Amino acid sequence: MLNIDIRSKKYSEKNILQNIQFSLKEGTFLSIIGPSGCGKTTLLKLISSLDIDFEGSINMDAKSIGMMFQEPRLLPWLTVRENIAVVKKIAAPEAIKELLRMVGLEHTLDMYPKNLSGGMARRVSLVRAFINRPKLILLDEPFVSLDKPTSLALQNDLMLFCKSFNPAVILVTHDLDEAIALSQKILFLGGEVTEEVMTHVNDHNGFETLEPSQVQMIKENLLSLYPNILEGKL
Amino acid sequence: MNNLLYLRIGSVFFLIALWHLTAFFADSPLFPAPLSVLRSLIEHISSGELLHHLGITLYRVAMIFLIAMPIGIAFGLLMGNFKKIDAALDTLLVLGLNMPALVVIMLCYIWFGLNDVAAILAVVINKVPMVIVNIREGVKAIDTKLLEVACIYKVSRYRLLFTFYIPQLYPYIIASARNGLSLIWKIVLVVELLGRSDGIGFQLSMFFQFFDITSILAYSFSFIVIIIFIENFIFRPIEVRIAKWR
Known part of the structure; x- marks a missing residue:
């Protein structure tokens, strides 16, 4: 589905990313974790072809991708319906309503973003990400700056959509617990010395969220296996 | 709201x-009372x-507005988005901004003759740089994060x-349309006074020569009515429509 082989990505002569190879199948949830400034967001920009200035190759057979950012990034001058419709490719008039119903937001169809709470706006941006049934979903710290219950509710909605549409998902985060709870694989990106370890955390098929106790267990296990990677960086 | 209306x-x-x-x-013909006006x-x-004269002036104002706004917006977009174009045209823009309106009018009349084309061109030249500056500022305030969304999808x-x-x-387009209209009004009168034989500016110059203050004020009022009309029935509704999401 997605094959990534980045030899190097430079910003003004400084190497941001180096030798990153991985591939991803449909129905797989991968988290990319690392401290801020390690190039996580840059990596997403390369995958989404917002930035095409790098050495290496990225191949995917996804016609469209969906993305959630650190902010909802809705257009304030469009209603919820128009915000989703503006990126929509396939003609299915009921689809917008249906996806909004799945996250309990069908009553917001004709509301403007200023009237939505933070959590609601993110859910709209979640619906927007999935409206074209993309095979690849990119998530750039979408749960950041949300309170815990809102963040958990949004994660549930995300997993619900993932189960329904079975895309490949890449989540960028600096929260190890979050990464373990949601993903099947974790890729660690370290700061200056780039180290990548692809770790399997969740061997389930499909998209499952782990219980906090399981998350703690796996976390301790990971930390004992790779103490250097996380030390002082997260 | 009602209290404000009373005020x-x-x-x-x-x-x-x-x-x-x-x-x-004062009791003087040089200071006529409201009723005589x-x-x-x-x-x-x-x-x-x-x-008749109001119609002619309005026609000129409309022509100037319809020519100057698109040109100003287009160049504002170009200069805001492309550094090279900005660098190439910036000096010319500063020149345009600071060139006295009177000089532009005189040059246009001398070079192109005492005709409507010269009159309209003179005001367009005065107006365009201000639109450009406004729109260029607007481009700098564009949220590129929203453009990324467009790219990804x-x-x-x-x-x-x-x-x-x-x-x-x-907001920038509306602001420059508003400022623009009031600026165009003012300069068009000068243009008419200097080189046309019709329009409100021409009439005012006639009245001025006869010290007919009453007529000068009467003509000015017809003007103010038009401006209030344009503000309330054109600009405000557009603004309300555009700003309903705020």
Whole structure:
């Protein structure tokens, strides 16, 4: 589905990313974790072809991708319906309503973003990400700056959509617990010395969220296996 | 809201009363009372001459507005988005901004003759640089994060421009349209006074020569009515429509 082989990505002569190879199948949830400034967001920009200035190759057979950012990034001058419709490719008039119903937001169809709470706006941006049934979903710290219950509710909605549409998902985060709870694989990106370890955390098929106790267990296990990677960086 | 309306109307009545009193005590044909100005206004309208000249001036203002705004917006977009174009045209822009209107008018009349083309061109040249500056500022305030959204979802160029880009510039476009109209009004009168034989500016210069203050004020009022009309029935509704999401 997605094959990534980045030899190097430079910003003004400084190497941001180096030798990153991985591939991803449909129905797989991968988290990319690392401290801020390690190039996580840059990596997403390369995958989404917002930035095409790098050495290496990225191949995917996804016609469209969906993305959630650190902010909802809705257009304030469009209603919820128009915000989703503006990126929509396939003609299915009921689809917008249906996806909004799945996250309990069908009553917001004709509301403007200023009237939505933070959590609601993110859910709209979640619906927007999935409206074209993309095979690849990119998530750039979408749960950041949300309170815990809102963040958990949004994660549930995300997993619900993932189960329904079975895309490949890449989540960028600096929260190890979050990464373990949601993903099947974790890729660690370290700061200056780039180290990548692809770790399997969740061997389930499909998209499952782990219980906090399981998350703690796996976390301790990971930390004992790779103490250097996380030390002082997260 | 209602209180504000009372204040608005009250202040107008107060000004008229003050004017009336001043005229009463001045007791001079050089300071006519409100009623005589109104009488003069009605006379000028019923003779058909005021509407004729007002129509001509309005036509010129509309032409200038419709020519200057698109040119200004287009160059504002170009200069805001492309550093090279900005660097190439910036000096010319500063020149345009600081060139006295009077000089531009004189040069246009001398080079192109005392005709409508020269008159309209002169005001367009005065107006365009201000629109450019406004729109260029607007482009600097564009939220590129929203444009990234458009990129990722591969929206068409048409949608990128008209759904993601231009709406962010609406406040700047409206502002320059507003400032623009009042500037155009003012300069058009000077242009007419200097080199045309019709239009409100020309009429005013005639009245000036005869010290006919009453007619000067009557003509000015016909003007103010038009401006209030444009503000309330064109600009405000557009603004309300555009700003309903705020």
